[in-house]
Amino acid sequence: xxxxxQTPKHLVMGMTNKKSLKCEQHMGHRAMYWYKQKAKKPxxxxxxxxxxxxxxxxxxxxxxxxxxxxxxxxxLHLHALQPEDSALYLCASSHLTSGRxxxxxxxxxxxxxxx
Amino acid sequence: DAKTxxxxxxxxxxxxxxxxxxxxxxxxxxxxxxWYRQLPSQGPEYVIHGLTSNVNNRMASLAIxxxxxxxxxxxxxxxxRDAAVYYCILRDLPTSGTYKYxxxxxxxxKVLA
Numbered sequence: 448x449x450x451x452x453q454t455p456k457h458l459v460m461g462m463t464n465k466k467s468l469k470c471e472q473h474m475g476h477r478a479m480y481w482y483k484q485k486a487k488k489p490x491x492x493x494x495x496x497x498x499x500x501x502x503x504x505x506x507x508x509x510x511x512x513x514x515x516x517x518x519x520x521x522x523l524h525l526h527a528l529q530p531e532d533s534a535l536y537l538c539a540s541s542h543l544t545s546g547r548x549x550x551x552x553x554x555x556x557x558x559x560x561x562x
Numbered sequence: 563d564a565k566t567x568x569x570x571x572x573x574x575x576x577x578x579x580x581x582x583x584x585x586x587x588x589x590x591x592x593x594x595x596x597w598y599r600q601l602p603s604q605g606p607e608y609v610i611h612g613l614t615s616n617v618n619n620r621m622a623s624l625a626i627x628x629x630x631x632x633x634x635x636x637x638x639x640x641x642x643r644d645a646a647v648y649y650c651i652l653r654d655l656p657t658s659g660t661y662k663y664x665x666x667x668x669x670x671x672k673v674l675a
Contacts, residue, residue, distance in 0.1 A: 489665035502660035537605050551663060553605030
């Protein structure tokens with residue numbers, strides 16, 4: 448199984464709502480990533496988890512709260528978002544073995560719209 | 563973080579080779595060069611990666627300059643299904659000890675029938 452799954456595919460939420468994005472992989476990868484992608488722009492790294500611990504936070508606002516409950520799951524909790532947070536949110540995973548290229552596997556993304 | 567620069571767009575005729583360039587003049591000795599592509603309404607898809615030597619796989623070839631300050635992704639025979647945004651990415655190892663993948667601006671490849 449070389450697939451990264453993300454749910455939901457689409458999400459519309461108001462600025463006062465709380466919602467969560469979910470990501471799952473069963474490839475034994477111990478690194479998992481959240482990216483944000485605006486239209487016609489490259490993905491921007493948000494968070495990296497390594498062995499279920501947060502290792503990189505790219506100065507992301509606290510209204511985005513990541514969680515990695517186990518080695519297969521990655522969540523992104525959303526609260527009090529702004530309309531400018533509307534974007535495609537991508538999850539990815541990879542091995543952590545040093546000295547190798549370690550390709551990332553991406554999910555199809557969640558298209559988020561904040562009203 | 564080392565950065566990459568790519569042309570915004572390129573065009574190719576179907577069945578012809580395509581050379582997609584990438585500049586990464588501030589690359590460090592341990593940065594791997596990755597290429598991904600993103601088809602419309604999909605997540606990025608791995609294409610190829612390398613460190614110093616040229617690399618070939620079933621999808622493409624990667625030519626890396628001797629000084630590693632630039633690289634070229636080569637699609638040997640472009641098909642309509644290769645129309646996508648191609649990203650040149652450096653895999654960086656910051657002080658946190660966890661790899662970061664730094665996307666370039668991407669090249670939108672249009673393949674003409």
